[in-house]
Amino acid sequence: MTPEQIAIEALGLEGPLTLLRASGSAVFRCGAGIVRVATGGGAAVEVARQLHAAGAPVAALLAGPVGVDGFLVTLWQDLPDDGTLDGAAVGRALRRFHDAGTGVKAPTWEPVAWLDGWLDVAADPAIARQVRERVRAGAALLVGPSVLLHTDAHRGNLRIVAGEASLVDLEQVAIGPSTYDFAALEVTERRFNGNGGVVDAVIEAYGGDRDGLAAAVALREALAVGFVLGLGHVDVARERLAQLDDRSARWRPY
Numbered sequence: 001m002t003p004e005q006i007a008i009e010a011l012g013l014e015g016p017l018t019l020l021r022a023s024g025s026a027v028f029r030c031g032a033g034i035v036r037v038a039t040g041g042g043a044a045v046e047v048a049r050q051l052h053a054a055g056a057p058v059a060a061l062l063a064g065p066v067g068v069d070g071f072l073v074t075l076w077q078d079l080p081d082d083g084t085l086d087g088a089a090v091g092r093a094l095r096r097f098h099d100a101g102t103g104v105k106a107p108t109w110e111p112v113a114w115l116d117g118w119l120d121v122a123a124d125p126a127i128a129r130q131v132r133e134r135v136r137a138g139a140a141l142l143v144g145p146s147v148l149l150h151t152d153a154h155r156g157n158l159r160i161v162a163g164e165a166s167l168v169d170l171e172q173v174a175i176g177p178s179t180y181d182f183a184a185l186e187v188t189e190r191r192f193n194g195n196g197g198v199v200d201a202v203i204e205a206y207g208g209d210r211d212g213l214a215a216a217v218a219l220r221e222a223l224a225v226g227f228v229l230g231l232g233h234v235d236v237a238r239e240r241l242a243q244l245d246d247r248s249a250r251w252r253p254y
Contacts, residue, residue: 001069003037004028010066010073011035023231025171033062034076034168041072041171047106047148048170056100057093057166079159079166085189086160087201093165094153094181095206101148101173109149109176111139111219118230127237131226134244138219143212144177153181154188178208183216187224191251218244228254 001009003026008015017028017035025038045065051058064074115135121128150157150167157169182199190196203210221244229237233254243249 003071006068006071007035007037007073010068010071011063011075029078032075033078034059036072036074036076038072038074038171039070043106044171044173045072045074047104047173050104051097051100051148051170054100054104056097057164058097058170059166059168076168079168080161081159082161084160085155085158085195085198086163086165087198088205089160089163089165090153090158090185090198091202091205091207093158093167094150094178094202097150097167098147098178098181104148106148107174109151109174109180111135111223115223115226119226120230120232123229123232124234124237127225127229127234127241130241131222131229131237134222135219135226138215138222141212141215142177142180142219143215144179144208146175147178149174149176149178149181151176151180151184153184155185156188158185177212177216178206179212179216180220182206182208182213183220186213186217187220190247191221191224191249192253194250196247224251 004017007013007017007028013030013032017030020029021027025036028035042065048058049061052060059077059079062075062077066073112135119128151172151174153167157167159166159168182202185202186196186199189198225237225240236254240251
């Protein structure tokens with residue numbers, strides 16, 4: 001069965017579903033909410049439940065998880081989004097997310113291990129070697145309070161409306177320095193939209209500081225190179241690697 005057929009069977013939904021993402025988990029939208037079809041992630045589902053119960057700005061689990069043919073199917077609240085990027089709203093949301101995560105059990109954020117599990121070394125060994133060196137260096141310099149990180153808090157994983165922000169896609173939550181969640185948004189906005197200044201509003205509303213942000217940004221950018229290499233986009237990875245030391249360079253989507 002296709003992921004769509006699995007979702008329909010598992011949750012008794014009316015098809016067809018609208019595909020939102022096919023990499024990693026298959027994600028669909030339907031009238032009932034957002035459907036995820038994943039090969040794992042049971043622990044992340046439980047974390048999401050705990051966060052929602054603790055008042056974190058995250059989507060509510062509406063149904064599941066249901067196991068079908070080795071897949072885990074869940075249905076989530078479809079949160080509204082007005083298309084804006086309000087740095088202060090994001091900062092407040094991250095503070096609530098981190099505070100709600102106190103005491104929640106999750107794996108430690110291990111960027112080098114993540115890279116090793118994702119990186120396609122055979123695609124270009126030279127790029128892979130340089131990326132790994134940069135990731136190891138950046139990970140060694142991470143500082144900041146240890147919190148439950150989202151780890152991928154870029155605009156695509158935020159839902160913002162009327163000055164309030166929520167976070168979606170909690171598949172990679174982990175314990176680590178809070179500054180890394182600031183870096184995720186800063187990198188995507190500066191590299192793709194030329195809007196690196198948004199992180200200042202985020203940090204101010206969060207009640208944090210910029211200590212350790214430079215290292216977190218360098219780590220995030222190196223991981224972004226490894227990510228596209230893992231997807232097989234060697235030319236894009238090579239281009240981004242050459243631009244890492246030029247903070248003003250814009251990245252093209254892959």
